[in-house]
Amino acid sequence: MSDDNSSSWSMRGLKRWLSTAPETRDDLLKLVQDSRQFLEPDTVDMLEGVLDLPATQVREIMTPRxxxxxxxxxxxxxxxxAVVLETEHSRYPVIDSHDNDAVLGILLAKDLLPIMRDRLAGKEVALRLADIVRKPLFISETARSDTLLRSLQRAQVHMAIVVDEFGSVAGVVTMEDLLEEIVGDIVDEHDDLNEDSDINNIIPHPEKAGVWLVQAATLICDCNDELGTNFDDTEVDTMGGLVMQAAGAVSDLQGEVVQIGDWQITVVDVEGRYIRLLELELLPNQGE
Structure with missing residues (x-):
């Protein structure tokens, strides 16, 4: 059979497949999944990503604080x-130096170029961040990803500030985060192709046998999968959030130790009010 005939047969088959309109999102998702015999795998994956947006909350795709x-x-x-040269990002939230939860705006790295040009030309130009930052877009961490997409489009911006139920800054989310939900990871010229963040989030302690170093931003489900733990993620998503929930109202989290199930968890690195790194140790006589 020629390619033209094969293509024609596929189109006729696809039309028959679509002859009955799906009534629910689940019906539509199943229809897309069953259409792999007619469509390219990448196309099906992309359609699945689009259909998953309404079921995905912003906190699942954001970069935590x-x-x-x-x-x-x-x-x-x-x-x-110095920060721009080290991180090579194109956008940065600007935080009020007197209030960690007050975001003044979004700084685009390119907006620094006119100031740098004038200073190189010998002109005394003052840097006033308030004059060059872009108005921030705020969105709830529980908002749906399709709502985020529409908000970014309406505001014509590429980054939003994510806030929790108390109005505190929980992280940031970008248009690239949304696109990666649809098309998969996007690697740009600044990404480390050898980096595996899923593995690097959980590593054996280099000096303590039987102890694991876990980044606080690690998803609880990832920790459960990697270490065989059974931590509950119904109320919080990350290991840092789990520890803060267990510790309660503690003014200084550095060195704080909590026991959750069979595991002892020690806070070994904090930045301000935010936990960065944890040590996990299975308590003696608590399993294999």
Whole structure:
């Protein structure tokens, strides 16, 4: 059979397949999944990603606060350029130096170029971040991803500030995060092709046998899969959130130790109010 005849047969088969309109999202998703005999695998994966957006909350795709690189409102040009050169991002939230939960706006790295040009030309130009930052878009961490997409489109921006139920900054989310939900990971010229964040989030302690180092931003489900734990993720998503939930109201989290199930968890690194790194140790006589 020629390619033309095969293509024609596929189109006729697809039309017959679509002759009955799906009544629910699940029906439509099943229809897409069953259409692999007619469509390219990448096309099917993309359609599945689009259909999954309404079922995906913003907090599932955002970058958590501890991993966000931000600019302080009192940083000078040299400080900001050092951050830009180190991280090579194109956008940075600008945080009020007197209030960690007050986002003044989004700084686009390219907006620093006119100031750098004028200073290189010998002109005394002051850096006033309030004059060049873009108005921030805020969105709830429980909002649906398709709602986020429409909000980004309406505001014509590529980054949103994610807030929790108390109005505190929980992280940031970008248009790229949304696209990766649809088409898979997007690798750009700044990404480390050898980096495996899923593995690097959980590693054996280099000096303590039977102890694991776990980044606080690690999803609880990933920790359960990697270490065979059974931590509950119904109320919180990350290991840091799990520890904060267990510790309760503690003013200084550095060195805090909690026991959850068969595991002893120690906070070994914090930044401000945010946990960055944990040690996990299975207690003696608590399993194999």
């Amino acid at each position: 501890p991993q966000v690189t931000a600019i302080s409102s009192d940083d000078d040009l040299a400080d900001i350029l």
